[in-house]
Amino acid sequence: MGISEVFLVQDIEGKGKGIVAARPVTPGELILQEAPLMTLRNTVSPEAVAAALAPLTRSEQLCFFSLANIWKGRQHPLVGLWLTNALPCGTADDPDGEEEGVEGIFPVASRFNTSCRPNVYPWWNPLVQKLSFRAVRDVDEGEELCIPSLELLAPHQTRQMIYRDHLNFECRCEACDVADYEWLERDRRRSEIVRIRREAHDYVDPSFALRKIRRAIELLKEEGILELYGNIFYMHGYRFCALAGDAESARAWAQKAWEVECITKGPESESACHWLALVDHPENSEHFGRSPRKYGLTFKLQDVPGKGKGLIATRTIAQGELILTEPPLLQQDRQSSNAIIVHALGQLSEAQQREYFSLANAHRGALPPPLGIFKTNALPCGDHDPGRGVHAESGAVFALGSRFNSSCTPNVNNCWDDGRGEITFWAARDIVAGEELLIAYGGLCEDKETRRARLRTAFGFDCACDAYSLEGDASKRSDDRRVELAQLYDEIGRCGSSPAAGVQKVNRVLKLLKEEGLFDVLAPPYYYDAFQFCASSDLKNAKAWAQKACDGYSAVRGPQSESAKRMRRYAKNPRAHPVYGLLRRQTLSGPD
Numbered sequence: 001m002g003i004s005e006v007f008l009v010q011d012i013e014g015k016g017k018g019i020v021a022a023r024p025v026t027p028g029e030l031i032l033q034e035a036p037l038m039t040l041r042n043t044v045s046p047e048a049v050a051a052a053l054a055p056l057t058r059s060e061q062l063c064f065f066s067l068a069n070i071w072k073g074r075q076h077p078l079v080g081l082w083l084t085n086a087l088p089c090g091t092a093d094d095p096d097g098e099e100e101g102v103e104g105i106f107p108v109a110s111r112f113n114t115s116c117r118p119n120v121y122p123w124w125n126p127l128v129q130k131l132s133f134r135a136v137r138d139v140d141e142g143e144e145l146c147i148p149s150l151e152l153l154a155p156h157q158t159r160q161m162i163y164r165d166h167l168n169f170e171c172r173c174e175a176c177d178v179a180d181y182e183w184l185e186r187d188r189r190r191s192e193i194v195r196i197r198r199e200a201h202d203y204v205d206p207s208f209a210l211r212k213i214r215r216a217i218e219l220l221k222e223e224g225i226l227e228l229y230g231n232i233f234y235m236h237g238y239r240f241c242a243l244a245g246d247a248e249s250a251r252a253w254a255q256k257a258w259e260v261e262c263i264t265k266g267p268e269s270e271s272a273c274h275w276l277a278l279v280d281h282p283e284n285s286e287h288f289g290r291s292p293r294k295y296g297l298t299f300k301l302q303d304v305p306g307k308g309k310g311l312i313a314t315r316t317i318a319q320g321e322l323i324l325t326e327p328p329l330l331q332q333d334r335q336s337s338n339a340i341i342v343h344a345l346g347q348l349s350e351a352q353q354r355e356y357f358s359l360a361n362a363h364r365g366a367l368p369p370p371l372g373i374f375k376t377n378a379l380p381c382g383d384h385d386p387g388r389g390v391h392a393e394s395g396a397v398f399a400l401g402s403r404f405n406s407s408c409t410p411n412v413n414n415c416w417d418d419g420r421g422e423i424t425f426w427a428a429r430d431i432v433a434g435e436e437l438l439i440a441y442g443g444l445c446e447d448k449e450t451r452r453a454r455l456r457t458a459f460g461f462d463c464a465c466d467a468y469s470l471e472g473d474a475s476k477r478s479d480d481r482r483v484e485l486a487q488l489y490d491e492i493g494r495c496g497s498s499p500a501a502g503v504q505k506v507n508r509v510l511k512l513l514k515e516e517g518l519f520d521v522l523a524p525p526y527y528y529d530a531f532q533f534c535a536s537s538d539l540k541n542a543k544a545w546a547q548k549a550c551d552g553y554s555a556v557r558g559p560q561s562e563s564a565k566r567m568r569r570y571a572k573n574p575r576a577h578p579v580y581g582l583l584r585r586q587t588l589s590g591p592d
Helices: 046-053 058-065 077-085 156-167 180-202 206-223 226-243 247-265 270-280 338-345 350-357 369-377 448-459 472-492 499-516 519-535 539-557 562-572
Strands: 007-012 016-021 030-034 038-041 102-105 113-115 120-125 130-135 146-148 299-304 308-313 322-326 330-333 394-397 412-417 422-427
Touching: 038 046, 046 077, 077 102, 077 156, 120 146, 120 247, 130 247, 156 180, 180 206, 180 226, 206 226, 206 322, 206 350, 226 247, 247 270, 330 338, 338 369, 350 369, 369 394, 412 539, 422 539, 448 472, 472 499, 499 519, 519 539, 519 562, 539 562
Parallel strands: 113 146
Antiparallel strands: 007 016, 030 130, 038 102, 120 130, 299 308, 322 422, 330 394, 412 422
């Protein structure tokens, strides 16, 4: 069956003429390939349109005047016809169609109506100097064939304003003619796609970038526009895997990009051939292996014996390396009721709801499932250190972040980034490939049985981390150290007028933390305490403690965290702290 038999031009209710499928059409099938009757560049005026019409034959001119004019009474007839029907294209002077502002009138293609969820992709084919139209999904016989509208990813009301101002109609496509709550949900998805597309160029860590890219692809699928925008993200996916020197993952992304190029532009197109070459040889890229750090993929989610799911390092991770940054699935006050949680879940997409309900529930039978899952998996959104009397007011559940299991000697520190509204996870020490990534679910400065009872009550499990493998005297010494750490915290808080005693107690804390394997996670706040003691009377050592605190916070909260930036300022100028000079000058001790 030829191309001309793929479609019919016929009247469409409420739209005038349109193009419908004369038979079922499959993704990638060529529907129409057509050269323009005439073209204009940038300026549209009655004189310019008349000049473009003059060389045409009588039948070609009649074809132009037979097209719809939705600007009757508001524009000159020639301009109205042009504005209603012109499509972007190339010219003899611009064979690749790369120049902006070049449009053409087409005998048949100008009859395509638009949709915010189109089933046809238009593309200027430089090889034949024609505008090509291919199906991007399965199309049923009798279904209207529609091309993309302007600003497809813009919010619903913005798109409608553009249609009214530039095309003089209100869109009633399947993506727009829905209840308010539905297009609000569509707006949320499309705005998130736009944000990820905008930020993708600035991502540094490939593993983080790939999680964002997969999220964008999931949203595109939900919106039914994956083939239209997927290659933007497949391209980024390939680039980040190539940067990391991961040939097999780069090949997989290149394969996806090639498949989309075949659907939208055809297997003979230059872009499809480019991606097919990278499928065969993914290392043939200027980006390959050029990441300033060999990130690779940081971790994988897998079953962990006795724990359910967990996160396992897939490569060596250096201390201070960012492992994961993630926005919440659901964020609420930590004391929220089940009704509030259920209402919040109703605002999520089906895919996000599935993510939520796939998480563990330690409160089965005691609490309704939505609330039980929240209580089990919510991580603090803000400063949260029960041992120091600080509690975050809100908590959030995360698709990946809530999969971290707990340890009383954690190798990962989680920190809420209030500015970005995301949680971050940092390697507290060097981690080897195959090691489980573990955070602390609560206070660490308690004896073994107190910790175990709290974890059993809150999370429904008996902790079996390395700290619990200690027996006999070793176990007792560990308990004694942790209990002493809690006591020293209180004592340090009462040493404001005795800085020498305060620094002495801080050094004792640091010694105990090293012995307990908690140094990297818990030391930074104590460095800050020592800085404050010295800032009141010993400027030289104050600078040294501030630098230690800056380095510590940079490792476990990130170099751009507020804590690290504050200590960086104090390291440069300890006089800026309010306690500077409050006590007589004296020489205290600095860090080891």
